[in-house]
Amino acid sequence: MENTAPQLFKITFDGIEIEVPPGTTIMQAARQLGPHYAPPAMCYYEPLKGTGGKCRACLVKVTAGSAKDPRPMPKLVPSCITTVQDGMVVENTTNESVLETRRGIVEFLLINHPLDCPVCDQAGECHLQDFAFEHGRVTTRYEEERRTFEKHDIGPYVQLHMTRCILCYRCVFTADQITNKRVHGVMNRGDHAEISTYIEKAIDNDFSGNVIDVCPVGALTDKTYRFKSRVWFSKPVEAHCDCEKCSGNVTLWYRGDEVIRVTARKNEWGEVKEFICNTCRFERKKTSDWTIEGPTKISRHSVIMANKYRADLKKPAFGLKVAEAQYKQIDDSRPYITDGTTIRELSKENNAKANQRSLAENN
Amino acid sequence: MQLTNRSKQVSNKQMTFAERIYLPAIATGLGITIKHFFQKKVTIQYPEVKQFLGPVFRGRHVLKRDEQGRERCTACGLCAVACPAEAISMVAAEREKGEEKLYREEKYAAVYEINMLRCIFCGLCEEACPKQAIYLRHDEFVPVFTERDQVIWGKDLLAENMNNRYLRKAWTKEEAREQDLKGVEAEPRTQL
Numbered sequence A: 001m002e003n004t005a006p007q008l009f010k011i012t013f014d015g016i017e018i019e020v021p022p023g024t025t026i027m028q029a030a031r032q033l034g035p036h037y038a039p040p041a042m043c044y045y046e047p048l049k050g051t052g053g054k055c056r057a058c059l060v061k062v063t064a065g066s067a068k069d070p071r072p073m074p075k076l077v078p079s080c081i082t083t084v085q086d087g088m089v090v091e092n093t094t095n096e097s098v099l100e101t102r103r104g105i106v107e108f109l110l111i112n113h114p115l116d117c118p119v120c121d122q123a124g125e126c127h128l129q130d131f132a133f134e135h136g137r138v139t140t141r142y143e144e145e146r147r148t149f150e151k152h153d154i155g156p157y158v159q160l161h162m163t164r165c166i167l168c169y170r171c172v173f174t175a176d177q178i179t180n181k182r183v184h185g186v187m188n189r190g191d192h193a194e195i196s197t198y199i200e201k202a203i204d205n206d207f208s209g210n211v212i213d214v215c216p217v218g219a220l221t222d223k224t225y226r227f228k229s230r231v232w233f234s235k236p237v238e239a240h241c242d243c244e245k246c247s248g249n250v251t252l253w254y255r256g257d258e259v260i261r262v263t264a265r266k267n268e269w270g271e272v273k274e275f276i277c278n279t280c281r282f283e284r285k286k287t288s289d290w291t292i293e294g295p296t297k298i299s300r301h302s303v304i305m306a307n308k309y310r311a312d313l314k315k316p317a318f319g320l321k322v323a324e325a326q327y328k329q330i331d332d333s334r335p336y337i338t339d340g341t342t343i344r345e346l347s348k349e350n351n352a353k354a355n356q357r358s359l360a361e362n363n
Numbered sequence B: 001m002q003l004t005n006r007s008k009q010v011s012n013k014q015m016t017f018a019e020r021i022y023l024p025a026i027a028t029g030l031g032i033t034i035k036h037f038f039q040k041k042v043t044i045q046y047p048e049v050k051q052f053l054g055p056v057f058r059g060r061h062v063l064k065r066d067e068q069g070r071e072r073c074t075a076c077g078l079c080a081v082a083c084p085a086e087a088i089s090m091v092a093a094e095r096e097k098g099e100e101k102l103y104r105e106e107k108y109a110a111v112y113e114i115n116m117l118r119c120i121f122c123g124l125c126e127e128a129c130p131k132q133a134i135y136l137r138h139d140e141f142v143p144v145f146t147e148r149d150q151v152i153w154g155k156d157l158l159a160e161n162m163n164n165r166y167l168r169k170a171w172t173k174e175e176a177r178e179q180d181l182k183g184v185e186a187e188p189r190t191q192l
Helices: A026-033 A096-110 A127-135 A170-178 A198-204 A210-214 A278-283 A317-325 A340-362 B023-037 B078-082 B124-128 B173-182
Strands: A009-013 A016-020 A059-064 A089-091 A151-154 A158-161 A220-222 A235-240 A249-255 A258-264 A291-295 B061-063 B088-094 B107-115 B134-136
Touching (some): A009 A026, A059 A096, A096 A127, A210 A220, A210 A258, B124 B134
Antiparallel strands (some): A249 A258
């Protein structure tokens, strides 16, 4: 009797042998080995059908095409859309030409990307930042004018900074797969290409907010979170709620006692498996709306974990006792303000003072 | 057993009469004291006279403005995350129309506070700043405070005074190194 179970393909990735079912891409095979081995991905997004092959960040060298035809592939191939062959030998970080090409890819992606990380809300969880940090060069060689666009509001909650877009098409695929058929999402070609109003049309959809999570850079950002905080000032907490539209599993981002942002949960590849609805994302911003599960597990090397301490940290018992015995109530009438408009009003006052001190005589 | 070679032989020799009246010894001692009246003083009268502590001294913070008087700080939070003492806190706000003369970037720090009790003057904020906005002055200290509300410095105290701008010989490490290699003392100037 014939064996109907699919034959497993044996491939060698960076010298490690791994068996994967036919139809697997090199990227998926590498991801089985772990984050240390997997090539970087800017446009490929596993939960979205059809993504990949745009950004060239994941190029790898295939030194033997298959067991039957062991000739190397002439050019570097994008690992996210190249399926494996039996006996394929792939080189990722072990091949100098791959690393050199990646340096070039970073430069290409950064040609039109503004270096406004200090202003951008995505900084700290930006894939392009990570990619450039790991694979790019320290300084820029680009001297020409960068392409710029006006900021564009897509609906009441999402803002499009086309200037920062790297044209990965992830949002287009998201819009395509959550709404009814539309065909194109990017207008014009080459340097003039831009995300068109197509995703704006998808904005009345309940799941349109997911384009924010899907965007690898800060091109699509949450307007309710705009300039509120930096990711490393906020503390991510896993929570869920009973939502009739989506799974209700989210990550809450706290600053103090305040939920400043709600996002979907991201896995180790920064990908969202369960898309959440706009009600959860933009309207449920009170702790009472959620059931808290616990702090999100994030690598302690991530900037998000900077200046945060574990709850199970051992505290010195004696020191605590002394502190308790010597505790005195102080009159701390300095108000703790989190309300945005009040802060703005106060800041105007404060800045007027600062300007009076330092600019007055100049005028 | 001899442990070190610093041991001294003690003698119980009887002092002579001249030694016993102590007057020569007192005169010698007074002589040393009087000699110091005419020497250059090693101390300075601190609060009235201040010593130059060198170009790399890290004193009080200053939030720089650019040539047009606009604040350089964009509230990116890198100083706060770099701060080992967690002394810095800030609230960002978006620049509105008409405020272009006050703030350089589209985002600015609406509130920028440094807790001077927490600050350890390590200068990591200065190093972290991507906008060259925060510096520790080499020529000014944080004054002594006596009240609790003098401890937290807001932007009214931190922002640079445009009429009395902060001058430095070198504004970056690279500049300082270049000047060191050349062996030339640069003139103090406002910024890059």
